Amino acid sequence: MQNQKAPCPKNHLFGFGFGYSARALAAQLAGTAWRIQGTMRKATTTGEKTGIPLLPFDGDMPLANANHHLADVTHLLLSVPPDATGDPVLRHHEKILRAIPGLRWIGYLSTTGVYGNHDGGWVDEETQLQPTTPRSEWRANAETAWLAFGAAHALPVHIFRLAGIYGPGRNALEALREGRARRICKPGQVFSRIHVADLAETLRRSMDAPKGGRIYNVCDDRPAPPQDVIAFAATLLGVTPPPEIAFEDANLSEMAQSFYADNKRVANARIKQELGVTLRYPDYEAGLKVLLATLPTG
Numbered sequence: 001m002q003n004q005k006a007p008c009p010k011n012h013l014f015g016f017g018f019g020y021s022a023r024a025l026a027a028q029l030a031g032t033a034w035r036i037q038g039t040m041r042k043a044t045t046t047g048e049k050t051g052i053p054l055l056p057f058d059g060d061m062p063l064a065n066a067n068h069h070l071a072d073v074t075h076l077l078l079s080v081p082p083d084a085t086g087d088p089v090l091r092h093h094e095k096i097l098r099a100i101p102g103l104r105w106i107g108y109l110s111t112t113g114v115y116g117n118h119d120g121g122w123v124d125e126e127t128q129l130q131p132t133t134p135r136s137e138w139r140a141n142a143e144t145a146w147l148a149f150g151a152a153h154a155l156p157v158h159i160f161r162l163a164g165i166y167g168p169g170r171n172a173l174e175a176l177r178e179g180r181a182r183r184i185c186k187p188g189q190v191f192s193r194i195h196v197a198d199l200a201e202t203l204r205r206s207m208d209a210p211k212g213g214r215i216y217n218v219c220d221d222r223p224a225p226p227q228d229v230i231a232f233a234a235t236l237l238g239v240t241p242p243p244e245i246a247f248e249d250a251n252l253s254e255m256a257q258s259f260y261a262d263n264k265r266v267a268n269a270r271i272k273q274e275l276g277v278t279l280r281y282p283d284y285e286a287g288l289k290v291l292l293a294t295l296p297t298g
Contacts, residue, residue: 012072014038016089017079018054021109021165024200025077026052039063039080059088066096074102075207079109082142084134090145098153105210106150106157107203112192112217114140114161118264120188125161125215125270133258147213156212160203163219163266166284167196171291172233176242181234183227184260186247191226191259192219192266195281205275216271222283223265229284236292 011034015022018038026036039057057063059080063070076097080089090097097103115123116130131137143159150157166172175181202218227244234241247260271277281287 011035011074012037013075013077014070014073015077015079016057017081018052019079020167020170021079021162021196021199021203022077023052024167024196025203028200028204037069038077059083059092062092066093070096070100072102073100075105075107076103077107077109077203078146081135082138084138086138087142087145090142090149094149098149098155103155105207106146106155107206108143108146108157108159110139110143110159110161111136112161112163112219112264112266113262114143115262115264115266117262120190120263120265122265122267123217124267125217132261135258136262143215150212154212156210158206158211158213159215160199160206161215161217161266162199163192163194163217165194165196165199166287168291168294170196171288172229172284173237173288173291173295176230176233176237176239177295181230181242182250183230183242183244184247184250184252185225185227185244186260189225189247189260189263190223190265192223192264193229193284193287194219195279195287198277198279198281201280202271202275202277205271205277209275211274214274216275217266217268218271219266219268220279220282220284220287221268224284229288232285233288236288 013029013034013036015038018040022038029036037053040054041058042056055063055069078089113133113136114129114131115127116132116136129140131140146157147159149155172181198220199218202216231241
């Protein structure tokens, strides 16, 4: 009896901008039920350590052979940053995307930066956007463009406004060990965060139950001052935390200063109530405690 050819996966995830967040989602979806592809800025055969085929796309030119690569996509993840002229994926591939017959879910990864500054107050998905930097304004414009695209073509577009992402290979513990951590203090300043595993879980649950046009804040339960995170990480490592530095004396780059210009607490009730998300890491302490055990040795 001849060996039968394995059936093709019914689900095809394509990620424009296959970075840290997309790799975490791919890890949750790993298995025969999914075909996964994506793009990166430079050409490669497969993603580093993932085995996922990655194609070159820098936003300046269309994806080569886009009709072929996107023909049977069922789930589209978008994390390529926009610029002053708009979203590069939509700019180059709107016609192709709207014609994909089996496209069931589109997820656009945005940022909580679109809310702007609220002097430490709470924001939710209904809060009026007031971006304070060009990059945040471009993100807000891209959100609007993708939602309009979805409405015009009856495609389920979802917006995910991400807080600061941390996880394996990207956290305060490793910054301390590598001597990069700084304890910068600005009175009253807080930031929201999300562990990359909880971000991936949020995306996966949305993929299981698409609700076109919906916007979700993706963050944990506990906004906190950045210097507190560094101090807690130092405690876990058993080292003396770096000295506190006043924000005015930190000599930050223009980009770093822009992050401190916005001060807000981001609410996450919608991902819990609508998507059924239970955060594995509800605050930075829970996340860092687990990450401590996974730190590379040496």
